[in-house]
Amino acid sequence: MPGDSRRVPGPQESRSPHFYRKPEAHKNDGRRQDGRGPQDVRPVYLHAGVVSQATGSAYIEMGQTKVIAAVYGPREIAQREEFTMKGRLTCEVKFATFSCTKRRQHIQDSHEKDWSLIVLQALEPAVCLDRFPKSQVDVYITVLQNDGSALAAAITCASVGLADAGVMMYDVVAGCSMDQGTAEHGMVTVALLPSLNQVSALVLDGHLQQQTAVQAVKSCITGCHGLYPIIKDCLVTSTQRNIPTTGRQTGQPDANG
Amino acid sequence: GSKGSMASTLGVLSDAERLFIVHGVQDDLRSDGRACEDYRHMEVETDVVSNTSGSARLRLGNTDILVGVKAEMGEPDPGRPKEGKLEFFVDCSANASPEFEGRGGEELAIEVSNALQRIFSSRSTLDLTALCIIPAGQCWVLYVDVLVLECGGNLFDAVSLAVKAALFNTRIPTVLVTADDEGQQEIELSDDPYDVKRLDVENVPLIVTLSKIGHRHVVDASWEEELCSLARLTVGVTQKGTIAGLNKEGSGSLDPESIYEMVQVCLFVCLFM
Numbered sequence: 001m002p003g004d005s006r007r008v009p010g011p012q013e014s015r016s017p018h019f020y021r022k023p024e025a026h027k028n029d030g031r032r033q034d035g036r037g038p039q040d041v042r043p044v045y046l047h048a049g050v051v052s053q054a055t056g057s058a059y060i061e062m063g064q065t066k067v068i069a070a071v072y073g074p075r076e077i078a079q080r081e082e083f084t085m086k087g088r089l090t091c092e093v094k095f096a097t098f099s100c101t102k103r104r105q106h107i108q109d110s111h112e113k114d115w116s117l118i119v120l121q122a123l124e125p126a127v128c129l130d131r132f133p134k135s136q137v138d139v140y141i142t143v144l145q146n147d148g149s150a151l152a153a154a155i156t157c158a159s160v161g162l163a164d165a166g167v168m169m170y171d172v173v174a175g176c177s178m179d180q181g182t183a184e185h186g187m188v189t190v191a192l193l194p195s196l197n198q199v200s201a202l203v204l205d206g207h208l209q210q211q212t213a214v215q216a217v218k219s220c221i222t223g224c225h226g227l228y229p230i231i232k233d234c235l236v237t238s239t240q241r242n243i244p245t246t247g248r249q250t251g252q253p254d255a256n257g
Numbered sequence: 258g259s260k261g262s263m264a265s266t267l268g269v270l271s272d273a274e275r276l277f278i279v280h281g282v283q284d285d286l287r288s289d290g291r292a293c294e295d296y297r298h299m300e301v302e303t304d305v306v307s308n309t310s311g312s313a314r315l316r317l318g319n320t321d322i323l324v325g326v327k328a329e330m331g332e333p334d335p336g337r338p339k340e341g342k343l344e345f346f347v348d349c350s351a352n353a354s355p356e357f358e359g360r361g362g363e364e365l366a367i368e369v370s371n372a373l374q375r376i377f378s379s380r381s382t383l384d385l386t387a388l389c390i391i392p393a394g395q396c397w398v399l400y401v402d403v404l405v406l407e408c409g410g411n412l413f414d415a416v417s418l419a420v421k422a423a424l425f426n427t428r429i430p431t432v433l434v435t436a437d438d439e440g441q442q443e444i445e446l447s448d449d450p451y452d453v454k455r456l457d458v459e460n461v462p463l464i465v466t467l468s469k470i471g472h473r474h475v476v477d478a479s480w481e482e483e484l485c486s487l488a489r490l491t492v493g494v495t496q497k498g499t500i501a502g503l504n505k506e507g508s509g510s511l512d513p514e515s516i517y518e519m520v521q522v523c524l525f526v527c528l529f530m
Contacts, residue, residue: 019335114371124508185379188503198510202490204503207379210524213500214517221513 004106016102041176041223042149044230046156048164048238056165058234060157064147067154069161073137087132091120091139093154100146115151122155122175122191122201128168137167152177155191155201156227163235171196172231176223180208180216188213190220194228270484278485279471287475287482294526296477301418303426310399311427315419318479319409322416324401324423328430330390330444331398341388341396345373346403347416353408362405365412368506369403372413373420375502376462376493382501383424384457390432391442397429410480413491417464424461428453462493462501465523469511474519476526490519494527 042063051057054070077088093115097104108116119141127137139161141154155175163172170193177189186206192199199221204213278288285292297318306312309325316322333340347370349362356362377383388397401423403416431452433445468478468486475482483489487509493501500520505511511519 015335110367110371110374113367117368117371118504121506121508125510186500193510196510197513199505199513199516200510202503202505202511202516204500205375205378207381207495207499207501210498210500210520213503214520217513217516 018101041226044227046160046230046234048160048234049242054161054165056161056163056167058157058160058164060153060160062149062153064145065150065153066144067141067150067157068144069139069141069154069157071137071139071158071161071165071167073165074132074135074167075138077134077136083134085130085133087127087129087134088136089120089124089127089129089139090136091116091123091141091158093119093141093143095143095146095150099143115154118151118189118201118203119155119158122173123158123162125198125200126159126169126171126173126193127162128170131168137162137165148179149177149189151175151189151203152191155189156231160231160234164238171198172228172235173200174224174227174231175201176220176227178216178220178223180212186213186216188216188220190217190224192221192224194225270481274481275485278482282470282473282475282482285473287479289479291477293473293475294522296526297479299418301422303422310429311423311425313419313422313426315415315422317409317411317415317418317477319407320411320415321405321407321409322412322419323404323406324416324419325404326423326427327400327402328397328427329400330395333389333393333396335393337385338393339389340385342398343377343383343385343401344398345370345377345401345420347373347405348403349405349408353405357408366405369405369412369416372464372491372493372502372504373401373403373416375504376417376464379501382460382462382495387454387456388429390444391434394442395444399424399427408480410483411466411477413464413466414477417462417493421458421461421463424456425458427456429456430454460495460497462495462499463527464491464493464502465527466491467519467523469509469515469519474515474522476522490516490523492520492523494524498524498528500524 045061048058050059051070054072056071057069059068074087093112094108095104095112097106139158141158143150152175155173159173163169173191174194175191177187179187186204186208189203190199191201281287300316301313303313305314306325310328311326312324314323347366349357349366351358390396401420431447431454435443437443466489467474467476468483468489470482470486488507488511491504491506495501
């Protein structure tokens with residue numbers, strides 16, 4: 001296992017104190033731990049244009065889950081041999097090592113690679129790839145704090161970042177997830193292109209009956225539609241912020257119109 | 258990070274061939290004469306590799322998968338002291354396709370490995386407490402290694418079938434735990450090679466992949482059909498009809514109505530497998 005030379009290595013075997021914690025009893029009155037009903041979505045905060053060095057970026061907070069995305073591109077494709085008439089989109093999802101209850105590794109593990117692929121396939125149908133041949137757009141997503149629904153937050157954040165970067169898109173992508181089931185347990189995450197009503201990502205982790213799964217997918221789609229006005233609002237606000245407000249002294253029209 | 262879809266690693270198809278396949282599927286007739294919901298001819302053989310605790314070889318059309326399960330003793334997870342462990346490793350060998358040479362097959366292998374971990378993530382799939390030797394001390398760790406010998410399309414279904422067959426074939430030696438004079442626990446392996454424990458694989462789910470081609474969806478896509486489909490739905494289904502994991506794959510999008518229809522078809526097809 002290659003050592004990380006930037007870090008002073010701690011003891012070889014370390015364990016989180018959470019292992020010794022007694023499991024919390026679940027309330028049975030249909031309300032979740034923070035008092036929400038099963039259909040209630042947490043308040044969302046979205047802000048575009050947070051990373052100054054990136055072409056586009058976005059930051060999302062869904063309750064206590066915090067995710068940041070940075071988009072670089074379109075830029076020259078990394079490997080010269082791969083000539084494509086369609087542009088390429090790459091995506092990398094990473095959990096900050098302190099983001100979850102249990103400390104994560106600094107190297108991307110298989111769970112993060114799985115999510116990278118899911119987010120990539122959620123964004124691809126929305127982006128006009130044929131508009132930037134021989135180029136690639138890189139999306140880097142970091143989960144700063146994970147309090148559930150991080151995948152849905154990552155998808156939404158990445159699509160706002162892409163829009164903020166000015167990458168041409170058919171539609172934004174909204175992500176929503178839902179935890180379901182009492183006897184069997186499953187978590188459904190859906191990514192939707194709201195104005196086209198097309199599902200670009202659908203993941204179910206766990207076991208669910210068919211009816212429950214279909215119901216969960218329908219609720220997630222409704223949740224995604226509910227997120228759409230927030231995304232639109234955020235992008236409009238950030239565009240307005242970027243319009244130069246200083247008056248012109250010469251009175252001649254600006255070259256940019 | 259992730260760079261591309263699975264289809265791009267498996268070759269190219271001319272526009273004429275693509276159109277031929279799409280039109281055929283619209284009329285419920287595929288290139289090899291199957292209907293949209295038919296599987297190809299399948300052959301399963303277990304106990305093929307002698308050095309393993311369990312193995313299986315599966316041939317589905319042109320797809321050839323070899324799975325070996327090795328049972329070793331190790332330490333259980335600190336958070337789950339009374340359970341054994343299951344670890345998956347998928348290797349797309351260079352034999353399967355020239356694109357898999359070197360690191361080419363790695364991305365595909367990670368996708369398959371993640372799909373397996375998703376369907377086995379629930380506790381009801383396999384009774385891991387049966388793999389415990391000494392709670393919080395020793396347990397059986399099952400290393401499930403999947404080798405893709407030939408890739409002729411529909412990798413996920415074939416791999417899940419082969420894994421289930423290999424787990425069914427797995428024989429775990431019976432161990433005796435005794436306390437010696439100093440109070441230390443000693444593990445003794447039974448002398449009789451036929452004194453083994455088998456696994457209950459009744460609840461292990463199988464994966465059914467539905468590929469969307471044009472406006473219809475097909476089951477068990479061959480590699481040419483996979484190149485024509487922009488979106489696939491991989492559904493894990495158990496014998497009881499529970500959905501054990503769902504994932505949409507590919508760079509296309511799906512209509513919500515067609516998703517509900519596809520899930521229905523998956524359950525229907527799985528009951529026949």
